[in-house]
Amino acid sequence: MPDGDDQQTLSQSIKGRLQEGGQNSVFRDKGLLDPDAVIDEDRIVGRDEQLEDIITYLRPALQGNRPPNMLLYGPSGTGKSLIINAVCQQVLELAKSQGDRYGVIKINCQTIKSHDRAVYRLARNAADEAGVDVGVPQSGVSTDQKLNRFYEILNDDFDSVIVILDEVDLLVGRQRDPNDEPAYSKLLYQLSRASQLGRIDVQISVAALTNDPRFMEELDGRAESSFNPQDVVFPDYDANQLQSILDRRRDAYQDGVLEDGIIPLSSAFAAQDHGDARKAIDLFRKAGEIADRRGEDTVCEAHVRDAQEEAERDRTLTQMQGLSTQKKLSLYATAIVPVYAKRSLNAVPSTVAYRVYQYLTDVLDADEKSRDSYLRYMSEAETYNFVTSEKRGRGYGSGVHKEYTFVDDPEVVAGTLRTDIRLDEADHEEDLLESVVNTQVDDFLAGK
Known part of the structure; x- marks a missing residue:
């Protein structure tokens, strides 16, 4: 137990750090970056x-x-x-x-x-x-x-x-x-x-x-x-309108802390999400919060990219929380194929992903479900808009297979699920997993 002097020193240290964080913040008026704030007419765009x-x-x-x-x-x-x-x-x-x-x-x-x-x-x-x-x-x-x-x-x-x-x-x-x-x-x-x-x-x-x-x-x-x-x-905003919206809220930040390109990049990311101004403002604010957390006195494009990755991960995690372990495992096995594959793939073949799934169930000592079960799990993932699918033929007599394309960045999906399915706690080597993926991709492309 700290004595009275130690407790007072600790209290003063906490107060000093709290005050220092406020004084050194990149923000001047963070409330302007609350999407629900009632704003002046001159900040309304489009x-x-x-x-x-x-x-x-x-x-x-x-x-x-x-x-x-x-x-x-x-x-x-x-x-x-x-x-x-x-x-x-x-x-x-x-x-x-x-x-x-x-x-x-x-x-x-x-x-x-x-x-x-x-x-x-x-x-x-x-x-x-x-x-x-x-x-x-x-x-x-x-x-x-x-x-x-x-x-x-x-x-x-x-x-x-x-x-x-x-x-x-x-x-x-x-x-x-x-x-x-x-x-x-x-x-x-x-x-x-x-x-x-x-x-x-x-x-x-x-x-x-x-x-x-x-x-x-x-x-x-x-x-x-x-x-x-x-x-x-109310139609969607386009990228130029989103840029104007953020430009009219740049005074939420201190003078000179925003590097060139911050506003166009935040707007471009939000425009990809169907012209959502709320997401543009959230991203613009989160970039500054990341800079503050890191004790940096400027907001740069890397902060925006990190904020976008955080937002995708948060959204993905929220969507995936209701999935069963087997469904998460199927989705993870599919997501790591484009993450680890050294050869370019337009989409993830189901035959490759299922073999990776089989390897993972062995590593995790989990029940191995059939290929039909895997396909059912991925069909459900499609209903949640995690992936889209298309049937592909491999030539006469070779049948058809499904190929999956991820709606969000597969690396974000994989990173989110990795901790959730406790793969980090399993006794396996990352290099071995990468090798399994590439072996399966090579075999598929070779027609095996």
């Missing part, structure tokens, strides 16, 4: 049409009229939350200056499992916005009581509100029967009909955000009719 549409739709709120309901749809990271939050923030400020009680009540439906929880979250967020007590418990009372309390808060504390339902398509609820309406359908009906049914006296509009362009097809007929939204479509 969304002039969508911005104008939403301004037009929300302008009536400042004139004492009800704005229309809206459906904002497009792929992840295309600016839906960014634009609606930026415009609503300005409406809030203008309404306050006019003496109007305008409210913005937001929930993200991704983590909400039921209609009941969604209603409670709306009531709680409305109470927080109004600065009053929510007045109902999360459990122990009916959904109708929670909904009535939500309406009561709106009537007492607001003149006009907009309810933002982010990722609304994920609010499906408990559907015991395929014909049951999803929870979002019931919630949209209740919110959009509240005024007509005399439940509330305030002006209320709903903005539903979704990645699914077919969202309206899943709505119950009553909900579709009462919701009746104005559509605002």
Whole structure:
């Protein structure tokens, strides 16, 4: 046990290191690199049409009229939350200056499992916005009581509100029967009909955000009719737009710490991921975090590449956590073929990968499954979008085989799985594994 003096010295050392890390950081205002931050209008890029549409739709709120309901749809990271939050923030400020009680009540439906929880979250967020007590418990009372309390808060504390339902398509609820309406359908009906049914006296509009362009097809007929939204479509960003987005947030960093090429490289990686600005911003931020961790005072392209590799590994690990050991082993055996092969392969032949799988099961003292089982495991990997496959013929009388191409970098997949299947703990030599792969590749190419 350290004595009092030693403990004080340790405490001072920790404080000094914490303060030093903040003082030497490459960041000036890291909050600008939070993808969900409400940003200034001059930082919005490539969304002039969508911005104008939403301004037009929300302008009536400042004139004492009800704005229309809206459906904002497009792929992840295309600016839906960014634009609606930026415009609503300005409406809030203008309404306050006019003496109007305008409210913005937001929930993200991704983590909400039921209609009941969604209603409670709306009531709680409305109470927080109004600065009053929510007045109902999360459990122990009916959904109708929670909904009535939500309406009561709106009537007492607001003149006009907009309810933002982010990722609304994920609010499906408990559907015991395929014909049951999803929870979002019931919630949209209740919110959009509240005024007509005399439940509330305030002006209320709903903005539903979704990645699914077919969202309206899943709505119950009553909900579709009462919701009746104005559509605002958000397409993917291109590489130039992503570059402009990051350039407008470069002041998140200290002057002079960004080397040339950082922003174009971050944008190019994100453009490969279907134009996702959220991923571009995350990558741009993670590169700086890596520089900070290493105690370096500039952010260079190597940091961006390392950040991209970390992001791929994290995403791959998350996707693979639910796979069984045999499926992971099959996928790992396939991934290491392009990693170790000295001869170029356009794709990984199943016959080569299965022989590598057989070697690995022997090394790990694991059950060796049949070739048909291996192919079934890889078919499942294809459904998870880890690989794509194509059937190939080897000439007359030689039959056909499958060839696999990895969606992500196979080296990242292999590195992620290597620790997971505990290959590092097995009694084997890396050179021997590489030799097995190349022997099988040579035999395949030789037609053996």
